[in-house]
Amino acid sequence: MTGPLIDVGAHAPDPQRLGAYFALMEAVSLLQHHIEQQLRAEGGLSSVQFQVLTRLAAAEGRLTMTALADGVVYSRSGLTYQAGLLEKAGLITRGPSPDDERATLVTITEKGVALVNGVLPGHIQVVQRLLFEPLSDGDLRRLGDVMTRVRDHMRAQPPRSAAPRKRRAGGSGSAS
Template identity: 65%
Template sequence: MADSSPSLDPVELGAYFDLIEVTSLLRHAVEQQLREAGELSYVQFQLLARLGDAPSGSHRMTDLADGVVYSRSGLTYQAGLLEKAGLVIRTPSPDDERSTTVTITEAGRERLAAVLPGHIEVVKGLLFEPLSRDDVTALAGLLAPVREHMRATPPRSAAPRRRGKVS
């Protein structure tokens, strides 16, 4: 009887390990730069960047959690730290009192502007410098359908919350 368990061929396995290593090395360098330049965690930077890009400077907390792929409770904690630092404000959502809206402050925009040049330098230097423009275009073309495939499942905020043990 043949083994029917799922496996990765050597090329798939190599691509997977390369992707994981590249992602880990890049994330480590980015996190170090963000801490040194702006005393921000990677998730806090993602939150500020998403808010800074929004025309209103605001997002619902649930949408932020889905966008940055982070748990609701973890995001609430990170948003609380940003609020204590004066970088965002949290208010009840105008269209749903059960939701919270997060808005970037002027201080948040200033912090984002302070860390962004170094952030771009790290990303360009580590990720894009060894690649040609055609390579970058090819990489973007390869990653986009994978990202869309992974995002095709409902966002975690749409999943029912666990309410403890059911007897």
Template identity: 60%
Template sequence: MEPTPQHVAAYFALMEAGALLQQLVEQQLRRDGDLSYIQFRVLAQLAEAPEQSLRMTDLADGVVYSRSGLTYQADRLEQGGLIARSPSPDDERSVTVTMTEAGREALERVLPGHIDLVAKELFGPLKEPDVTAMADVLTRVRDHLRTVPRGPATRRRPAAN
């Protein structure tokens, strides 16, 4: 498919809207709970998981974050007492992440402001049919993108002999 000016405009509008919303969300999460967006996503994913626990690899896939980046964020969350990590009971090579009581309290502290911000800044300018259409379109795009192989942005060059 050859991109049209409308495709280009839609792409840039999506990227700019996402970046602007992310900045507002980051500010709110830092102000209300001293959390980064990814730390918030980790706690939110754990809150939805059975027994509020997930394997690190499943958590990384769920929040769409690199495993090394997630390890760093998990270190910070664990130092803050918001999560606990332990060997997985069914796979000795895996690590299980569990949200602590302090993690639940941190999530409860930031959630009301987060919901208010998203309601006002993302959904405020929209009518209900817009929200339904947006959810449908973005869900299809997300589902498609989750099937596209992800890897390094550039290929490594073969080592010189």
């Protein structure tokens, strides 16, 4: 067989961009794998559950489900499922928001704070060893600047929670 196996035609990115993209994806996957292992071993948590708990802790203990979904970049239904697991474990509580009757307020419990404080040192060690150790101070500044710019560019789009919900086939037949 001769020639490329995948034909992207005129949309082919230049090799430098393609290389950077694949290196980023591989590094993120490797880091995520090690983080998942550490969180499971030390706290019985998934990385999404850890993100939920740390976002709550950083936000003085409470956020709406919508703010959490936007912050952890997770689907509404997926977050509802994860919140149910965390609530069952006694790590969070959920209830109506006093400010908005349509919103659900999520609050981290003392047990949730204790768990975060228990797994955080190991989490920091994994990130330090795998991500920061090979970087110089200048590399770290540049990486922070670049990733902040990329994140801000991506976040300029409407949040996922603001996207209209897709109707299921065979649903209510009403037209919008």
